[in-house]
Amino acid sequence: MTIKTVGILTGGGDCPGLNAVIRAAVRKGISHYGYRFRGVEKGWKGMLECLWEPLGHEEVSGILPKGGTILGTSRTNPYKVPDGGDIVLENMKRMKLDALIAIGGDDTLSVALKLAAAGAPVVGVPKTIDNDISNTDYTFGFDTAINIVTEALDRIHTTAESHNRVMVVEVMGRHSGWIATYAGIAGGADLILIPEQSTSIQEIVDTIKMRHDRGKDFSIVVVAEGVKLDGDEYTVQEGGTDEFGHVKLGGVGQLVGDVIEKETGFETRVIVLGHLQRGGTPTAFDRVLGTRYGIAAIDLVQGGDWGKMVALQGDEIVALPLERGVGELKRVGEELYDISRVFFG
Ligand code: F6P
Numbered sequence: 001m002t003i004k005t006v007g008i009l010t011g012g013g014d015c016p017g018l019n020a021v022i023r024a025a026v027r028k029g030i031s032h033y034g035y036r037f038r039g040v041e042k043g044w045k046g047m048l049e050c051l052w053e054p055l056g057h058e059e060v061s062g063i064l065p066k067g068g069t070i071l072g073t074s075r076t077n078p079y080k081v082p083d084g085g086d087i088v089l090e091n092m093k094r095m096k097l098d099a100l101i102a103i104g105g106d107d108t109l110s111v112a113l114k115l116a117a118a119g120a121p122v123v124g125v126p127k128t129i130d131n132d133i134s135n136t137d138y139t140f141g142f143d144t145a146i147n148i149v150t151e152a153l154d155r156i157h158t159t160a161e162s163h164n165r166v167m168v169v170e171v172m173g174r175h176s177g178w179i180a181t182y183a184g185i186a187g188g189a190d191l192i193l194i195p196e197q198s199t200s201i202q203e204i205v206d207t208i209k210m211r212h213d214r215g216k217d218f219s220i221v222v223v224a225e226g227v228k229l230d231g232d233e234y235t236v237q238e239g240g241t242d243e244f245g246h247v248k249l250g251g252v253g254q255l256v257g258d259v260i261e262k263e264t265g266f267e268t269r270v271i272v273l274g275h276l277q278r279g280g281t282p283t284a285f286d287r288v289l290g291t292r293y294g295i296a297a298i299d300l301v302q303g304g305d306w307g308k309m310v311a312l313q314g315d316e317i318v319a320l321p322l323e324r325g326v327g328e329l330k331r332v333g334e335e336l337y338d339i340s341r342v343f344f345g
Pocket of ligand 1: 172173225
Protein backbone atom coordinates (compact mmCIF):
# COMPACT_ATOMS: atom_id res chain seq x y z
CA MET A 1 0.00 0.00 0.00
CA THR A 2 1.31 3.46 -0.83
CA ILE A 3 1.18 5.79 2.13
CA LYS A 4 0.13 9.32 1.34
CA THR A 5 -1.57 10.72 4.41
CA VAL A 6 -0.51 10.21 8.03
CA GLY A 7 -2.52 11.23 11.10
CA ILE A 8 -0.93 12.11 14.44
CA LEU A 9 -2.72 12.29 17.77
CA THR A 10 -1.73 12.96 21.37
CA GLY A 11 -3.81 11.34 24.15
CA GLY A 12 -3.92 11.37 27.95
CA GLY A 13 -2.25 13.95 30.18
CA ASP A 14 -0.11 16.46 28.32
CA CYS A 15 3.64 16.37 28.70
CA PRO A 16 6.65 18.51 27.74
CA GLY A 17 8.23 17.08 24.57
CA LEU A 18 5.03 16.14 22.72
CA ASN A 19 5.56 18.94 20.22
CA ALA A 20 9.13 17.77 19.57
CA VAL A 21 7.74 14.36 18.52
CA ILE A 22 5.10 15.94 16.25
CA ARG A 23 7.64 18.29 14.64
CA ALA A 24 10.19 15.53 14.00
CA ALA A 25 7.66 13.12 12.48
CA VAL A 26 6.20 15.82 10.25
CA ARG A 27 9.57 17.23 9.14
CA LYS A 28 11.05 13.86 8.21
CA GLY A 29 7.75 12.57 6.81
CA ILE A 30 7.54 15.48 4.38
CA SER A 31 11.19 15.80 3.45
CA HIS A 32 12.11 12.11 3.17
CA TYR A 33 8.88 10.34 2.34
CA GLY A 34 6.68 13.02 0.74
CA TYR A 35 3.77 12.42 3.16
CA ARG A 36 0.89 14.75 3.89
CA PHE A 37 -0.11 15.06 7.58
CA ARG A 38 -3.35 15.54 9.45
CA GLY A 39 -3.23 16.55 13.10
CA VAL A 40 -6.03 14.71 14.91
CA GLU A 41 -7.36 17.04 17.61
CA LYS A 42 -7.97 16.09 21.26
CA GLY A 43 -6.67 12.52 21.21
CA TRP A 44 -9.11 9.67 20.54
CA LYS A 45 -12.01 12.14 20.78
CA GLY A 46 -10.80 13.56 17.47
CA MET A 47 -10.90 10.10 15.89
CA LEU A 48 -14.47 9.57 17.12
CA GLU A 49 -15.63 12.96 15.87
CA CYS A 50 -13.38 13.49 12.82
CA LEU A 51 -11.69 16.54 14.30
CA TRP A 52 -8.51 17.33 12.44
CA GLU A 53 -6.34 20.15 11.13
CA PRO A 54 -3.67 20.16 8.42
CA LEU A 55 -0.12 19.73 9.74
CA GLY A 56 2.72 21.04 7.65
CA HIS A 57 5.96 22.98 7.87
CA GLU A 58 4.14 26.11 8.96
CA GLU A 59 2.17 24.43 11.75
CA VAL A 60 5.25 22.76 13.28
CA SER A 61 7.47 25.80 12.97
CA GLY A 62 8.58 27.18 16.35
CA ILE A 63 6.93 24.46 18.46
CA LEU A 64 10.10 22.66 19.68
CA PRO A 65 10.45 24.63 22.95
CA LYS A 66 6.69 24.76 23.58
CA GLY A 67 5.16 22.69 26.38
CA GLY A 68 1.83 20.88 26.05
CA THR A 69 0.60 19.68 22.67
CA ILE A 70 -0.42 21.79 19.69
CA LEU A 71 -3.01 19.11 18.84
CA GLY A 72 -4.83 19.21 22.18
CA THR A 73 -5.52 16.06 24.18
CA SER A 74 -8.24 14.22 26.08
CA ARG A 75 -8.72 11.10 28.16
CA THR A 76 -11.42 9.83 25.78
CA ASN A 77 -11.59 6.04 25.49
CA PRO A 78 -13.27 5.08 22.19
CA TYR A 79 -14.01 1.62 23.57
CA LYS A 80 -16.36 3.20 26.13
CA VAL A 81 -18.62 4.33 23.27
CA PRO A 82 -20.91 1.73 21.59
CA ASP A 83 -19.09 0.54 18.43
CA GLY A 84 -16.34 3.05 19.22
CA GLY A 85 -13.58 0.90 17.71
CA ASP A 86 -15.49 0.56 14.43
CA ILE A 87 -16.25 4.30 14.38
CA VAL A 88 -12.53 5.06 14.67
CA LEU A 89 -11.72 2.63 11.85
CA GLU A 90 -14.46 4.15 9.68
CA ASN A 91 -13.25 7.68 10.44
CA MET A 92 -9.70 6.75 9.48
CA LYS A 93 -11.10 6.12 6.01
CA ARG A 94 -13.22 9.29 6.02
CA MET A 95 -10.15 11.31 7.01
CA LYS A 96 -8.19 9.45 4.32
CA LEU A 97 -5.54 8.34 6.82
CA ASP A 98 -3.22 5.64 5.50
CA ALA A 99 -1.44 5.55 8.85
CA LEU A 100 -1.87 6.87 12.38
CA ILE A 101 0.78 7.74 14.97
CA ALA A 102 -0.69 7.59 18.50
CA ILE A 103 1.43 9.37 21.11
CA GLY A 104 0.41 8.57 24.66
CA GLY A 105 0.77 6.63 27.86
CA ASP A 106 -0.55 3.23 28.85
CA ASP A 107 -4.21 4.13 28.16
CA THR A 108 -3.69 5.72 24.74
CA LEU A 109 -1.36 2.92 23.64
CA SER A 110 -3.80 0.24 24.83
CA VAL A 111 -6.39 1.73 22.43
CA ALA A 112 -3.74 1.77 19.66
CA LEU A 113 -3.06 -1.92 20.38
CA LYS A 114 -6.76 -2.85 20.03
CA LEU A 115 -7.04 -0.92 16.77
CA ALA A 116 -3.87 -2.51 15.40
CA ALA A 117 -5.28 -5.95 16.33
CA ALA A 118 -8.36 -5.02 14.29
CA GLY A 119 -6.10 -4.36 11.29
CA ALA A 120 -5.58 -0.59 11.55
CA PRO A 121 -2.23 0.85 10.36
CA VAL A 122 -1.25 2.29 13.74
CA VAL A 123 2.10 2.86 15.47
CA GLY A 124 2.73 4.16 18.99
CA VAL A 125 5.02 6.57 20.79
CA PRO A 126 5.25 6.23 24.60
CA LYS A 127 4.64 9.36 26.65
CA THR A 128 4.24 10.15 30.34
CA ILE A 129 5.94 12.33 32.91
CA ASP A 130 5.45 9.38 35.30
CA ASN A 131 8.11 7.35 33.37
CA ASP A 132 6.24 4.12 34.06
CA ILE A 133 5.86 2.60 30.58
CA SER A 134 7.23 -0.94 30.44
CA ASN A 135 10.26 -1.79 28.34
CA THR A 136 11.34 1.78 27.73
CA ASP A 137 14.03 3.30 29.91
CA TYR A 138 12.75 6.88 29.74
CA THR A 139 9.70 8.68 28.43
CA PHE A 140 10.04 12.34 27.48
CA GLY A 141 8.51 14.74 29.99
CA PHE A 142 10.01 12.86 32.93
CA ASP A 143 13.32 14.73 32.79
CA THR A 144 11.50 18.07 32.67
CA ALA A 145 9.29 17.05 35.61
CA ILE A 146 12.16 15.94 37.83
CA ASN A 147 14.06 19.15 37.11
CA ILE A 148 11.02 21.21 38.11
CA VAL A 149 10.55 19.18 41.30
CA THR A 150 14.26 19.34 42.14
CA GLU A 151 14.24 23.10 41.80
CA ALA A 152 11.14 23.27 43.99
CA LEU A 153 12.87 21.12 46.64
CA ASP A 154 15.91 23.42 46.61
CA ARG A 155 13.62 26.38 47.22
CA ILE A 156 11.60 24.56 49.87
CA HIS A 157 14.83 23.69 51.70
CA THR A 158 15.72 27.30 52.44
CA THR A 159 12.32 28.19 53.83
CA ALA A 160 12.09 24.90 55.80
CA GLU A 161 15.48 25.59 57.35
CA SER A 162 14.65 29.20 58.21
CA HIS A 163 11.42 28.26 59.98
CA ASN A 164 12.55 24.91 61.42
CA ARG A 165 9.61 23.19 59.79
CA VAL A 166 8.80 19.85 58.26
CA MET A 167 7.80 20.41 54.64
CA VAL A 168 5.79 17.67 52.90
CA VAL A 169 5.90 17.90 49.09
CA GLU A 170 3.29 15.91 47.14
CA VAL A 171 4.34 15.07 43.57
CA MET A 172 2.72 13.24 40.64
CA GLY A 173 3.01 9.51 40.18
CA ARG A 174 -0.22 7.61 40.07
CA HIS A 175 1.14 4.06 40.24
CA SER A 176 4.87 4.62 40.39
CA GLY A 177 7.33 6.69 42.35
CA TRP A 178 9.83 7.61 39.61
CA ILE A 179 9.34 11.36 39.97
CA ALA A 180 9.42 11.20 43.78
CA THR A 181 12.52 8.99 43.86
CA TYR A 182 14.62 10.78 41.23
CA ALA A 183 13.72 14.30 42.35
CA GLY A 184 13.89 13.25 46.00
CA ILE A 185 17.45 11.96 45.57
CA ALA A 186 18.46 15.02 43.51
CA GLY A 187 16.83 17.43 45.96
CA GLY A 188 18.18 15.78 49.12
CA ALA A 189 14.86 14.59 50.58
CA ASP A 190 14.93 13.24 54.14
CA LEU A 191 12.14 10.76 53.42
CA ILE A 192 10.55 9.61 50.15
CA LEU A 193 7.24 7.76 50.05
CA ILE A 194 6.32 5.90 46.85
CA PRO A 195 3.51 3.51 45.84
CA GLU A 196 5.98 0.63 45.31
CA GLN A 197 7.10 0.62 48.96
CA SER A 198 4.68 0.44 51.84
CA THR A 199 5.82 2.64 54.68
CA SER A 200 3.81 2.61 57.90
CA ILE A 201 2.75 5.78 59.67
CA GLN A 202 4.94 4.68 62.57
CA GLU A 203 8.01 4.45 60.29
CA ILE A 204 7.31 7.94 58.92
CA VAL A 205 7.06 9.41 62.40
CA ASP A 206 10.13 7.51 63.66
CA THR A 207 12.24 8.72 60.69
CA ILE A 208 11.42 12.37 61.33
CA LYS A 209 11.98 12.02 65.09
CA MET A 210 15.32 10.28 64.49
CA ARG A 211 16.46 13.13 62.24
CA HIS A 212 15.49 15.76 64.77
CA ASP A 213 17.12 13.71 67.57
CA ARG A 214 20.42 13.94 65.72
CA GLY A 215 20.19 17.72 65.80
CA LYS A 216 18.38 18.63 62.57
CA ASP A 217 15.53 21.07 63.03
CA PHE A 218 13.87 20.83 59.63
CA SER A 219 12.90 18.01 57.25
CA ILE A 220 11.80 17.55 53.65
CA VAL A 221 9.41 14.70 52.90
CA VAL A 222 8.52 13.84 49.28
CA VAL A 223 5.29 11.89 48.77
CA ALA A 224 4.05 10.45 45.46
CA GLU A 225 0.31 11.06 45.01
CA GLY A 226 -0.35 7.32 44.58
CA VAL A 227 0.94 6.30 48.02
CA LYS A 228 -1.49 4.28 50.12
CA LEU A 229 -0.93 5.03 53.78
CA ASP A 230 -0.62 1.91 55.93
CA GLY A 231 -1.70 -0.17 52.93
CA ASP A 232 -5.02 1.67 52.89
CA GLU A 233 -6.95 3.09 49.94
CA TYR A 234 -5.75 5.83 47.54
CA THR A 235 -6.35 9.37 48.75
CA VAL A 236 -8.65 10.84 46.13
CA GLN A 237 -10.33 14.09 45.19
CA GLU A 238 -14.01 14.43 44.26
CA GLY A 239 -15.02 13.73 40.69
CA GLY A 240 -15.37 10.00 40.04
CA THR A 241 -13.22 8.21 37.50
CA ASP A 242 -12.09 9.01 33.96
CA GLU A 243 -12.97 6.86 30.94
CA PHE A 244 -10.04 4.55 31.66
CA GLY A 245 -11.25 4.01 35.23
CA HIS A 246 -8.68 6.21 37.00
CA VAL A 247 -9.67 8.12 40.13
CA LYS A 248 -8.44 11.70 40.59
CA LEU A 249 -5.62 11.38 43.10
CA GLY A 250 -4.59 14.06 45.57
CA GLY A 251 -4.44 14.73 49.27
CA VAL A 252 -2.09 12.06 50.61
CA GLY A 253 0.54 14.76 51.29
CA GLN A 254 -1.88 16.52 53.62
CA LEU A 255 -2.59 13.27 55.49
CA VAL A 256 1.14 12.64 55.91
CA GLY A 257 1.67 16.23 57.07
CA ASP A 258 -1.18 16.03 59.60
CA VAL A 259 0.18 12.80 61.07
CA ILE A 260 3.73 14.16 61.33
CA GLU A 261 2.61 17.36 63.06
CA LYS A 262 0.32 15.51 65.47
CA GLU A 263 2.76 12.74 66.36
CA THR A 264 6.02 14.72 66.49
CA GLY A 265 4.84 18.18 67.50
CA PHE A 266 7.03 19.71 64.74
CA GLU A 267 5.40 22.50 62.79
CA THR A 268 4.56 21.10 59.35
CA ARG A 269 3.50 22.57 56.00
CA VAL A 270 2.26 20.73 52.91
CA ILE A 271 2.80 21.68 49.27
CA VAL A 272 1.17 20.02 46.28
CA LEU A 273 3.22 20.67 43.12
CA GLY A 274 0.45 19.32 40.85
CA HIS A 275 0.34 20.35 37.20
CA LEU A 276 3.33 22.67 37.55
CA GLN A 277 5.29 19.45 36.99
CA ARG A 278 3.74 18.94 33.57
CA GLY A 279 3.68 22.50 32.24
CA GLY A 280 6.14 24.64 30.35
CA THR A 281 9.14 24.18 28.14
CA PRO A 282 10.83 20.75 27.87
CA THR A 283 14.45 20.24 28.93
CA ALA A 284 17.08 19.64 26.22
CA PHE A 285 17.02 15.91 27.10
CA ASP A 286 13.26 15.71 26.52
CA ARG A 287 13.48 17.68 23.26
CA VAL A 288 16.13 15.28 21.96
CA LEU A 289 14.29 12.17 23.16
CA GLY A 290 11.00 13.43 21.66
CA THR A 291 12.78 14.19 18.39
CA ARG A 292 14.34 10.70 18.30
CA TYR A 293 10.95 9.09 19.00
CA GLY A 294 9.27 11.18 16.27
CA ILE A 295 11.89 10.22 13.69
CA ALA A 296 11.69 6.54 14.66
CA ALA A 297 7.87 6.60 14.54
CA ILE A 298 7.76 7.97 10.99
CA ASP A 299 10.32 5.36 9.97
CA LEU A 300 7.98 2.68 11.37
CA VAL A 301 5.20 4.14 9.23
CA GLN A 302 7.41 4.07 6.15
CA GLY A 303 8.30 0.44 6.89
CA GLY A 304 4.62 -0.51 7.43
CA ASP A 305 5.52 -1.80 10.90
CA TRP A 306 1.97 -1.60 12.24
CA GLY A 307 1.22 -2.51 15.84
CA LYS A 308 4.68 -1.44 16.97
CA MET A 309 5.83 1.31 19.31
CA VAL A 310 9.17 3.05 19.67
CA ALA A 311 11.11 2.78 22.94
CA LEU A 312 14.44 3.80 24.46
CA GLN A 313 16.64 0.92 25.62
CA GLY A 314 20.08 1.94 26.79
CA ASP A 315 20.94 4.64 24.28
CA GLU A 316 19.14 3.00 21.40
CA ILE A 317 15.71 3.66 20.00
CA VAL A 318 14.09 0.32 19.29
CA ALA A 319 10.74 -0.87 17.92
CA LEU A 320 8.61 -3.19 20.07
CA PRO A 321 5.19 -4.76 19.66
CA LEU A 322 2.66 -2.47 21.42
CA GLU A 323 1.83 -5.32 23.81
CA ARG A 324 5.27 -4.92 25.38
CA GLY A 325 4.51 -1.33 26.43
CA VAL A 326 0.99 -1.64 27.81
CA GLY A 327 -0.69 -3.51 30.62
CA GLU A 328 2.08 -3.86 33.13
CA LEU A 329 3.66 -0.65 34.42
CA LYS A 330 7.38 -0.15 35.09
CA ARG A 331 7.89 0.31 38.81
CA VAL A 332 10.77 1.70 40.85
CA GLY A 333 13.05 -1.18 41.85
CA GLU A 334 14.64 -1.89 45.21
CA GLU A 335 18.13 -0.92 44.09
CA LEU A 336 17.23 2.69 43.30
CA TYR A 337 14.96 3.09 46.33
CA ASP A 338 17.67 1.68 48.59
CA ILE A 339 19.98 4.48 47.41
CA SER A 340 17.40 7.07 48.45
CA ARG A 341 16.92 5.26 51.79
CA VAL A 342 20.57 5.87 52.75
CA PHE A 343 19.65 9.54 53.23
CA PHE A 344 16.42 9.08 55.20
CA GLY A 345 16.33 10.54 58.68
O1 F6P B 1 -0.65 10.21 34.00
C1 F6P B 1 0.22 11.24 34.30
C2 F6P B 1 -0.30 12.07 35.42
O2 F6P B 1 0.60 13.11 35.46
C3 F6P B 1 -0.44 11.36 36.78
O3 F6P B 1 0.73 11.35 37.52
C4 F6P B 1 -1.52 12.17 37.43
O4 F6P B 1 -2.23 11.42 38.40
C5 F6P B 1 -2.40 12.52 36.30
O5 F6P B 1 -1.57 12.61 35.17
C6 F6P B 1 -3.21 13.77 36.54
O6 F6P B 1 -3.68 14.27 35.33
P1 F6P B 1 -5.01 15.09 35.10
O7 F6P B 1 -5.16 16.03 36.22
O8 F6P B 1 -4.76 15.75 33.80
O9 F6P B 1 -6.10 14.09 35.02
